[in-house]
Amino acid sequence: MIEHESNSSYSHLNDDVQHQLKRSNAERIEYILSSRWIGYPKAKDILGKLEDLLVYPKKHRMPCMLIVGDSNSGKTMIAERFIDLHPAYEREDNEGIIIPALFIQSPPTPSESRLYSNILSKLFAPFRPSDSAEKKYHQVKTIMAACNVKMLIIDEIHSLLAGPLDKQRVFLSVIRNLSNELKIPIVGLGTKDALRAIKTDPQLDNRFKPSLLPRWEMDIDFRRLLASFERMLPLASPSDLKGKAIAKKLHIMSEGLLGEISDILTQVAILAIRNGSERISIELLDEIDYESPKERKKSNY
Ligand SMILES: Nc1ncnc2c1ncn2[C@@H]1O[C@H](COP(=O)(O)OP(=O)(O)O)[C@@H](O)[C@H]1O
Ligand SMILES: [Mg+2]
Structure with a gap:
């Protein structure tokens, strides 16, 4: 002492x-x-953009966002901070919980089924990993709507967009579809590879606004x-x-x-x-x- x-x-x-x-x-x-949080200007700027997205009126084509930076540049901390500011809470009628923003990890390989598994685990939903992707997708949609999830944040999104171009295409359409069906913005966190992949899909390129977290x-x-x-x-x-x-x-x-x-x-x-x-x-x-x-x-x- x-x-x-x-x-x-x-x-x-x-x-x-x-x-x-x-x-x-x-x-x-x-x-x-x-752990400590320092609110530096760029982080505050990105948090402000996330706030705007969270209250964006539901539309068929929701704007999305990609937070781009090298590994270790502070992306995950920003998302965690945002989740801390918008925690899940019990509904007033006690009929379940409201989850304003859901933060999930990408699976390590571009597998649609494993993406849904990660979402379902985060929601504490009962499922079998071996269930079909279609079944899980249905469950994802139902439970996310029931919990009023207004934003899906996907960390390490570049690992979903790795691999051959045709596989990337499939994944980009999975993301687009999720956003359209649930009418929620999707926020991806990833490296420049993610940005490159999204730029190959003209429909997503318009929707995903990149926010750079430079060195x-x-x-x-x-x-x-x-x-x-x-x-x-x-x-x-x-x-x-x-x-x-x-x-x-x-x-x-x-x-x-x-x-x-x-x-x-x-x-x-x-x-x-x-x-x-x-x-x-x-x-x-x-x-x-x-x-x-x-x-x-x-x-x-
Ligand atoms: N806002 C912040 N305030 C303080 N430390 C931070 C902040 N953001 C990141 N860090 C530090 O940097 C490390 C890496 O940040 P992280 O968000 O995991 O980076 P990334 O997700 O881009 O790889 C964290 O473990 C933490 O020690
Ligand atoms: Mg990270």
């Missing part, structure tokens, strides 16, 4: 994070390892992001992560990927607690055992 000074000296931290300083090192480390540039927004991280990491001394030199170092190490930034800062903050330095510095960043995404790729060969 660190010695407690007057609160004002911890103004580099958010109020609720300042309290963490009273806790043991082990507890602080646990806190650092737990971070070394600019003022990136430095603001680092400042937000700093305010959430319970270290007793300020690190000034938005400072030019350290920001530049973090930008190079992370290759602009939010997930990497988060991992690096988690590791280095834990080290700063363990070695008692209580702040993140360029020197400490050299001490952590960290391989950049590029280095990891190389060592896989």
